[in-house]
Amino acid sequence: MTTSTMLVPGPVIDETARLVREQYVFPEIAEQVAGLLRQRLAEGAYDIDSAEELAHLVTADLQSVNGDRHLRLKHHADPVSPQQGAATLAAMRRDFDASLGGAPLVQLLDGGIAVVELAPMLFPLEWAAEPLAAALTLASRAEALIVDLRANRGGDPDTVAFVCSHLLDQRTHLNTMHWRSGERIEQSWSQPHVPGARFGGSKPLYVLSSASSFSAAEELAYNLQQLGRAVVVGERTRGGAHPCKGWTVHPHLEVTVPMGRAVNPVSGTNWEGIGVQPDIPCAAADALDQAHALALAQLAD
Numbered sequence: 506m507t508t509s510t511m512l513v514p515g516p517v518i519d520e521t522a523r524l525v526r527e528q529y530v531f532p533e534i535a536e537q538v539a540g541l542l543r544q545r546l547a548e549g550a551y552d553i554d555s556a557e558e559l560a561h562l563v564t565a566d567l568q569s570v571n572g573d574r575h576l577r578l579k580h581h582a583d584p585v586s587p588q589q590g591a592a593t594l595a596a597m598r599r600d601f602d603a604s605l606g607g608a609p610l611v612q613l614l615d616g617g618i619a620v621v622e623l624a625p626m627l628f629p630l631e632w633a634a635e636p637l638a639a640a641l642t643l644a645s646r647a648e649a650l651i652v653d654l655r656a657n658r659g660g661d662p663d664t665v666a667f668v669c670s671h672l673l674d675q676r677t678h679l680n681t682m683h684w685r686s687g688e689r690i691e692q693s694w695s696q697p698h699v700p701g702a703r704f705g706g707s708k709p710l711y712v713l714s715s716a717s718s719f720s721a722a723e724e725l726a727y728n729l730q731q732l733g734r735a736v737v738v739g740e741r742t743r744g745g746a747h748p749c750k751g752w753t754v755h756p757h758l759e760v761t762v763p764m765g766r767a768v769n770p771v772s773g774t775n776w777e778g779i780g781v782q783p784d785i786p787c788a789a790a791d792a793l794d795q796a797h798a799l800a801l802a803q804l805a806d
Contacts, residue, residue: 606636619647627660642701649709659720674706711796714739715789739792746777
């Protein structure tokens with residue numbers, strides 16, 4: 506661990522390689538990636554004094570073996586805590602406070618169709634349950650619902666299950682996480698009861714996606730699509746299905762390492778590397794108008 510803001514690449518790379526080797530979900534890939542980092546360090550590829558530039562170079566190398574977009578070295582402009590996960594949590598808290606708790610827009614469109622935007626993240630459930638329940642309860646009386654995930658870059662799988670619970674009628678198996686640590690398997694289910702009113706599982710539901718939608722946002726879209734509950738409208742998403750944790754390896758650098766993989770109970774696979782394929786492909790900018798028109802037509806039937 507580097508203890509000052511001066512950048513010495515060697516210790517950063519050594520610690521990053523160690524964390525990848527010990528934590529990454531696929532052990533064989535982990536060995537390849539760690540070996541590549543050490544090779545690149547020996548070649549002098551990281552002989553630079555800019556933490557931001559090092560983050561770009563190392564992230565490109567981390568993702569070069571299997572394209573895992575959760576595997577990265579993130580640069581933070583402000584110094585971050587050395588405590589595990591603290592850098593990500595502090596950044597999330599700022600976004601949470603600035604986005605009405607992750608539900609910045611609830612709107613009623615013509616025809617009794619509601620829009621709930623969930624952005625920029627699906628925040629930890631202990632923070633987000635109250636604002637999300639309020640937004641979803643407000644929209645629960647609508648004739649149809651559009652959930653806008655176009656600007657959502659991920660978040661907490663428990664929050665995904667919480668949102669799904671408002672959009673289904675009964676307890677439903679949503680996803681299974683396979684963790685490297687202890688070869689542990691953990692199922693995710695919707696909840697039998699929700700705070701506030703439930704939109705439920707029978708009224709028309711559309712989910713908007715973009716090429717920026719990532720991680721937990723993709724899980725939300727994928728879960729509802731695979732269950733036949735929602736029509737996904739917009740662009741193919743970024744393709745990140747491996748939940749990760751972050752470790753500070755320098756006061757301005759945090760390595761995030763995926764530790765598990767998702768397996769959907771319907772498809773038997775996930776969206777890693779390929780993204781969620783929309784049912785109605787269109788430009789993200791046009792997705793809301795498209796979904797509104799589809800909802801109006803469905804209600805007219």
